Amino acid sequence: MxxxxxxxxxxxxxxxxxxxxxxxxxxxxxxxxxxxxxxxRRPLLEQQRVPRGLIFARDGTLVASNRQLGNRQTRRFVRRYPTESLFSHAIGYSFIDRGRAGVEQSKNDILTGSGNEFASLIDELSGAQEGDSLRTTLDPDAQRAAKAGLGGRRGSVVAIEPDTGRIRAMVSLPDFDPNAVRARFNELNADEGSPLFNRATQARYPPGSTFKVVTAAAGLDSGRFGPNTAVSGKNNKPISGVPLQNFEGAQFGQVTLTEALTKSINTAWAEVGTDIGDSTMLRYMRRFGFGAEPPVDYPRSQLAASGVFDEDQLLDEDDPIDIGRVAIGQERLQVTPLQMAMVAATVANEGVLMQPQFGERAIAPDGRVTERIRPDRVRRVIDASAARDLAGMMTSVVEKGSGTAAQLRGVRVAGKTGTAERGAGVNQAWFIAFAPVANPKIALAVTVEQAKGTGGEVAAPIARSVLEVILDAKGRGNSAPAAAGGF
Amino acid sequence: MASARLRELFGLVPVGLLVTAGFTAVVLSRTEEINDLSLTYGGFFLGLCVFAHFFIRARLPQADPYLFPLAALLAAFGLVMIYRIDEELARQQAQWFVIGLLFFCATVLVLRDHRVLERYRYTIAAASIALLFLPRVPGIGGRVNGAFLAVEIGPVQFQPAELAKIGIIVFLASYLGDTRDVLVRGRLPRLSLKHFGPLLVVWGAAMLLLVFIRDLGSSLMFFGGFLALLYVATSRLSLVAAGAAMFAAGAVFFANTVSHVQERVEVWLDPLRPRVVEDEGYQIAQSMFAQADGGLFGTGFGRALLELPGGNLILPAADTDLIYALIVNELGLFGATAVVMIYLLFAARGFKVALLARDGFSKLLAAGLTAVFAMQVFVIVGGVTRVIPLTGVTLPFVSYGGSSIVANLVLLALLLIISHDARRDTAEARGGLA
Structure with missing residues (x-):
C-alpha cells in the first residue's frame, strides 16, 4: 500500500x-x-486614509482642505471647501461616496500623490504618503465679480489669459456649495436649475452674433476680405434661397467689413460666410477648437464640443449646412462659453490658441515645487496680421457699436455682442471681449440665459465689471502671480 | 542524533518567533490604546504548546516529531491574524485551544490503541452521518450563505462536518481494510453489486450532501478523502477513475438542475459582473481584491485595509472562510506560499506516518486522515483563490472556530498515536526500548 x-x-x-x-x-x-x-473600493478607501493635497487659488487663497474624522485607528479625511460656492464648478468636489468632479477629478493624480511612481514608492517606504498641493490659476476676485455680475441669473463667465491659456475665472450659475454635495447630492441632481451642470463647459447655446468673429477671422485670414472691404448690408437678402433679416429689420447699403461688425449686420456676414464656403468655414472653426472637446485640464465627462449639430450629432462638410446662417451664429450652431472664450483669447493672442488650463503648479507637503505647469500652445489659428485687423474691428464694436457698455476708462476694450432669440422677448445674451487691445491681458466670454435684453445690454456690463477687476486690482493685469514664491 | 522529542521542542522555536514577531507587528501598526492583557494571549498560546510537548513526551514518546510543531506554526499564523482582526476573538481562540488540547489529551489517554476504533466502526459511521445532517434539523440548524453547515445549541455554534470527517475516515479505513482483498483481486466484470455497494453508498451520501447541505466544498472534501482511501487500499486507478467520474457527473448534473448550485457555479466563473459583484459575488470579489492589494510581499502584519468607516469589515468572514485572503493581503504571495508549504509539509509527515504504519487499518487511517486534511486545505484555499467555487469550510488550525480547532487537534492526536505505535514497533524490532 x-x-x-x-x-x-x-x-x-x-x-x-x-x-x-x-x-x-x-x-x-x-x-x-x-x-x-x-x-x-479599496483604492478609494485607501485614498481616504491619507490627506489629499490642498488646492489654492492664484493668490494663495485656500480653496480645498481636509477635515479629519474618526479616532486615530479609523482616521480618515473628508474634503472641506472654505470658499463654499465661489469655485464650485471649476474646482468641483471629491467625496468617497459621491465621486469626483472638476479640477478635483482632473488633477487627482497630483492631489493623491499617485502620479509619480518613484515618489509614491519613497512615500510608501517612509509611511508618509500624502498628495501634493495644487496652485490653480483661478482668481477669487474675478470669480466674485463674475458671480456678482450675473447677479443670480442663469449663465456663465469664462476668463482666460490669452498668452498663457490660464483660466482666471469660470463661473456657472446656478452653482452649489461643494460642502453640501455629500448630504444633498440627490436633491442637487434633481434640481430644476441643474446646479451641478457646468454651463461654462457643458452647456451648448446658440452663439448669436459673437460667432461673426470666427467668420471674420476666416474671411481676413483667407485673404478674401480686409477690414475695409465693401459688403452689402441690404435687408431681406436671400441666403440659401430664404430671405434673411437684419436685427430689427434695419436697412444698410454698401458698408466696410469693420462697419458690418460694429453694427452686427446679419446679411453682410451671411454673404461673407457663403462667399468663403462651408469647407473653409468649417476648417477655420476646427482650428479654433470647434468640433472637439476643448484641450483643457478638466474631466472629459464634463466637457462638451461646439459646432453645428443635428440633435446630438456633430455635422461636417458632407452634411447639408446653411453656411450663411452658420456665419452669423444661427442654423444649428451650438457653442459652449469656454469655446467662445477661446475664440476671444485666440484673436487677442495674435492668432495663436493656447491650451486653457487650471493648474499652475504642484507643491509637495514639504514646500518643494514638484511641477510647474507650463503654458502650452495648441496651434496658430490665423495669421498675426489678420488677428490684429480683427482686434481693430472688435475695438470699433466697443467704441462705437453694439458693445459700448463694456467700455473701461483708460483701457481700450475689443469685443463682440451676441443676441440669440429664444422666444418672445427672451434672448441668449452674449458678449466676448479682450483688453487692453494693445497688449491683451485677459479675454473672456459672458452669456446669460433667458435674458430680457440684448447681449450689449445684458452681457457687456458683466464683462466690463470682470475686466475692471482683473485689470485694475492686480496692477493692471500683470500676469505674474501676485505672491510669487509664496507659501 | 537528537531524540525525536528534542527535535519537536526545537521545532517550537519558529512558532515562538512567529507569535512574538506577529504580535509585536500588530501592536506597532496600531496607534490606539491596546489592552496590555491582550499581549498575554500570545504567551498563553506558547505555554499551551510547551505543555502539549511535554504531554506528548510523556505519553507518545516515539511519535513523529514534526507534526505537532507544524500544526502549532499554523495555529500561530491563525492566532496572529485573528488578533489583528479583533483582540476579543484572539482571546476566545486561545480559550478554544485550551478546550482543543483537552480533547487532544483525552483522545491520547482514552485511546491507548487506535485499533479499538475498528470495533465501533458502524456506530462511528452512523454517528458521523447523523452529525452531517444535524444542520438540517429545524430549530438547531443554521443556514450560512445558503449552505447548511452549522448547528447552534444555545450560545455554542459548531460545524458538525469538522468532526464527521474524522468519523467517516475511521469507518472507511476500517471497512476498506477488511474488503480490500476482494476489491484488489476481483476482476472488474466479476465485481458484484456486493463489492460495489459501499462505493455506491458513499457516492450517494456525497450527492446527498451536495443537495441537502448545499455545499460542494464539504462534499468534495469527503468524496476526495474516500477516493484517496480507495486508491491506497486497492492501488486500482480504474476504481478511482470510476468514482471520480461518478462524482463529476453528479456534480455537473446538480449544477445544471439545482438553482443554488447553478448560481454558485456562475458566480465562480465570473464574479466581477456588474450586479453580481455587489451581491452573490461579493465575497469572492473582495477576496480577489484583498489578494491584489497584497502583491508579492504584502502590506505587513496589521497594515492591510480591513475596516470600513462604519466599522464593518471590507473582507467578509476574514477570521474564518476568507482568512487566507487576509494572509495574502498582509504577507503577500511569499507569506501565503509559506503557509501552503507548511500544509504540504504537514501532509508529507502525515503520509510518512502511513508509510511507517504496520497494519492495514493504521496505514489507511493515517493516509485517510492526512488526505481529508489536505483536501480541506485545497477546498478552502482553492475556493478563496477561485480554483474551485468558494464554499464554507475552515482553514485547518488557522481559521477562527471551536469545532475546527477541536476536530483538527483530535485528528492530530490520532496521527500521533498511529505514529507512536508504528515507531515503537520499529524500536522494539531493533531490539530494545532503551
Missing amino acids: NRPIVHLFGLFTLLFALLVAFTSRWSVFEAQSLEDNTAN
Whole structure:
C-alpha cells in the first residue's frame, strides 16, 4: 500500500502548486486590473486614509482642505471647501461616496500623490504618503465679480489669459456649495436649475452674433476680405434661397467689413460666410477648437464640443449646412462659453490658441515645487496680421457699436455682442471681449440665459465689471502671480 | 542524533518567533490604546504548546516529531491574524485551544490503541452521518450563505462536518481494510453489486450532501478523502477513475438542475459582473481584491485595509472562510506560499506516518486522515483563490472556530498515536526500548 500513498502525496503536491499559482495570479499577475476594477473600493478607501493635497487659488487663497474624522485607528479625511460656492464648478468636489468632479477629478493624480511612481514608492517606504498641493490659476476676485455680475441669473463667465491659456475665472450659475454635495447630492441632481451642470463647459447655446468673429477671422485670414472691404448690408437678402433679416429689420447699403461688425449686420456676414464656403468655414472653426472637446485640464465627462449639430450629432462638410446662417451664429450652431472664450483669447493672442488650463503648479507637503505647469500652445489659428485687423474691428464694436457698455476708462476694450432669440422677448445674451487691445491681458466670454435684453445690454456690463477687476486690482493685469514664491 | 522529542521542542522555536514577531507587528501598526492583557494571549498560546510537548513526551514518546510543531506554526499564523482582526476573538481562540488540547489529551489517554476504533466502526459511521445532517434539523440548524453547515445549541455554534470527517475516515479505513482483498483481486466484470455497494453508498451520501447541505466544498472534501482511501487500499486507478467520474457527473448534473448550485457555479466563473459583484459575488470579489492589494510581499502584519468607516469589515468572514485572503493581503504571495508549504509539509509527515504504519487499518487511517486534511486545505484555499467555487469550510488550525480547532487537534492526536505505535514497533524490532 506504500506506492499509492507516495502517489497521493504527489497529487497533493500538484494541487497545492495550483493553489500557489492561483494566489500569484490574483496577487501579482492580475493585481493591476483588479485594483482598477470599478467594484474595488479599496483604492478609494485607501485614498481616504491619507490627506489629499490642498488646492489654492492664484493668490494663495485656500480653496480645498481636509477635515479629519474618526479616532486615530479609523482616521480618515473628508474634503472641506472654505470658499463654499465661489469655485464650485471649476474646482468641483471629491467625496468617497459621491465621486469626483472638476479640477478635483482632473488633477487627482497630483492631489493623491499617485502620479509619480518613484515618489509614491519613497512615500510608501517612509509611511508618509500624502498628495501634493495644487496652485490653480483661478482668481477669487474675478470669480466674485463674475458671480456678482450675473447677479443670480442663469449663465456663465469664462476668463482666460490669452498668452498663457490660464483660466482666471469660470463661473456657472446656478452653482452649489461643494460642502453640501455629500448630504444633498440627490436633491442637487434633481434640481430644476441643474446646479451641478457646468454651463461654462457643458452647456451648448446658440452663439448669436459673437460667432461673426470666427467668420471674420476666416474671411481676413483667407485673404478674401480686409477690414475695409465693401459688403452689402441690404435687408431681406436671400441666403440659401430664404430671405434673411437684419436685427430689427434695419436697412444698410454698401458698408466696410469693420462697419458690418460694429453694427452686427446679419446679411453682410451671411454673404461673407457663403462667399468663403462651408469647407473653409468649417476648417477655420476646427482650428479654433470647434468640433472637439476643448484641450483643457478638466474631466472629459464634463466637457462638451461646439459646432453645428443635428440633435446630438456633430455635422461636417458632407452634411447639408446653411453656411450663411452658420456665419452669423444661427442654423444649428451650438457653442459652449469656454469655446467662445477661446475664440476671444485666440484673436487677442495674435492668432495663436493656447491650451486653457487650471493648474499652475504642484507643491509637495514639504514646500518643494514638484511641477510647474507650463503654458502650452495648441496651434496658430490665423495669421498675426489678420488677428490684429480683427482686434481693430472688435475695438470699433466697443467704441462705437453694439458693445459700448463694456467700455473701461483708460483701457481700450475689443469685443463682440451676441443676441440669440429664444422666444418672445427672451434672448441668449452674449458678449466676448479682450483688453487692453494693445497688449491683451485677459479675454473672456459672458452669456446669460433667458435674458430680457440684448447681449450689449445684458452681457457687456458683466464683462466690463470682470475686466475692471482683473485689470485694475492686480496692477493692471500683470500676469505674474501676485505672491510669487509664496507659501 | 537528537531524540525525536528534542527535535519537536526545537521545532517550537519558529512558532515562538512567529507569535512574538506577529504580535509585536500588530501592536506597532496600531496607534490606539491596546489592552496590555491582550499581549498575554500570545504567551498563553506558547505555554499551551510547551505543555502539549511535554504531554506528548510523556505519553507518545516515539511519535513523529514534526507534526505537532507544524500544526502549532499554523495555529500561530491563525492566532496572529485573528488578533489583528479583533483582540476579543484572539482571546476566545486561545480559550478554544485550551478546550482543543483537552480533547487532544483525552483522545491520547482514552485511546491507548487506535485499533479499538475498528470495533465501533458502524456506530462511528452512523454517528458521523447523523452529525452531517444535524444542520438540517429545524430549530438547531443554521443556514450560512445558503449552505447548511452549522448547528447552534444555545450560545455554542459548531460545524458538525469538522468532526464527521474524522468519523467517516475511521469507518472507511476500517471497512476498506477488511474488503480490500476482494476489491484488489476481483476482476472488474466479476465485481458484484456486493463489492460495489459501499462505493455506491458513499457516492450517494456525497450527492446527498451536495443537495441537502448545499455545499460542494464539504462534499468534495469527503468524496476526495474516500477516493484517496480507495486508491491506497486497492492501488486500482480504474476504481478511482470510476468514482471520480461518478462524482463529476453528479456534480455537473446538480449544477445544471439545482438553482443554488447553478448560481454558485456562475458566480465562480465570473464574479466581477456588474450586479453580481455587489451581491452573490461579493465575497469572492473582495477576496480577489484583498489578494491584489497584497502583491508579492504584502502590506505587513496589521497594515492591510480591513475596516470600513462604519466599522464593518471590507473582507467578509476574514477570521474564518476568507482568512487566507487576509494572509495574502498582509504577507503577500511569499507569506501565503509559506503557509501552503507548511500544509504540504504537514501532509508529507502525515503520509510518512502511513508509510511507517504496520497494519492495514493504521496505514489507511493515517493516509485517510492526512488526505481529508489536505483536501480541506485545497477546498478552502482553492475556493478563496477561485480554483474551485468558494464554499464554507475552515482553514485547518488557522481559521477562527471551536469545532475546527477541536476536530483538527483530535485528528492530530490520532496521527500521533498511529505514529507512536508504528515507531515503537520499529524500536522494539531493533531490539530494545532503551
